[in-house]
Amino acid sequence: MTADLFDSAAEAQPSREEIADGAVLLRGFVRPIESELIEAARAVVTQSPFRRMTTPGGHLMSVAMTNCGERGWITDHTGYRYDPIDPRTGAPWPAMPPVFRDLARRAAEQGGFAGFSPDACLVNRYEPGTRLSLHQDKDELDYLAPIVSVSLGLAATFLFGGLARTDKPRRFRLVHGDVVVWGGPSRLAYHGVAPLAEGEHALLGRRRINLTFRKVL
Template identity: 55%
Template structure:
């Protein structure tokens, strides 16, 4: 008899040259990942950052690792501590690092060594406008992005903000890896639709691993 509730086996879905979606790759670790997210947020709470232009971001953020990405009136930067509270970022959990490294390797990027993990929390209506990840020193290292909770529509574009975008639905446990020829492609998230996820409630969480320095 077919088990309609059995977990799907992960599979790979090409997105562009140097970019791939590893569908359901983090599903088996999802509960443990969310537990670690809660522990990190207890040490450094999610916070709506203010952009250099003075706008409040709809996505709430925190970080873990040696460095964290943040924004304020001075611009976008990586730092060893949270400029909102002056405290060091929580350490990156072993599970986070192992997942990021193994997913990068599966996508063709060996020797990935992340030193920063940006944690984004989306509530209904929250979005991330098209942007490039270009504040990192070594652009040869890929980006590894893990989706947990509510589904969201991911936009993956070209090398100009005005380029056409591919829109794909990212669901609980999906991992996107991009680097090499796709490393500086514009990408973003469309406004999150309301819903309730069994493990994440009314939120979508995104873990984005980078090699910042």
């Protein structure tokens, strides 16, 4: 991946919206490299297919997911954690594609967090009606690094709250190509996704793919 593609992304996407202290929304940031991102995501899924995981409380997650990178996030009856092995395949998670890693670094830098080097990428598949309840990303050992979240496919309503579950979240409409970066004072903010509305995307059909980059160790 050449740097000029990412430079073009920044030029094509002048909107940088501060949504909270330490959190920004980069509109259309990945549109110039959307085809490469989708192709790389499909390669990951070929190696480690999507699956709906079960929470420690026995609930089947609404969203289907997989991972790539040095660690993958998993949940089962024993709890939430990161593991280097995909429990479904018994093999290490697929390597993080270079286009993923470079994108995450560039987006984090645009968000004010230079030097971001993710070691995990959660790949989530949303379909109409699926949702992600409000939660904190707190299974990582490194809270100094930001979270970088990339939206592909159908539009979604992103909920971004405060440091307490009772804080009323703000609602942001995320469309194909948008990126949200949060860290610093907002690193442990509660966030989620409202039930996905019906729709059809030209590239991904009736689904939304979300790439979430994290620094685990």
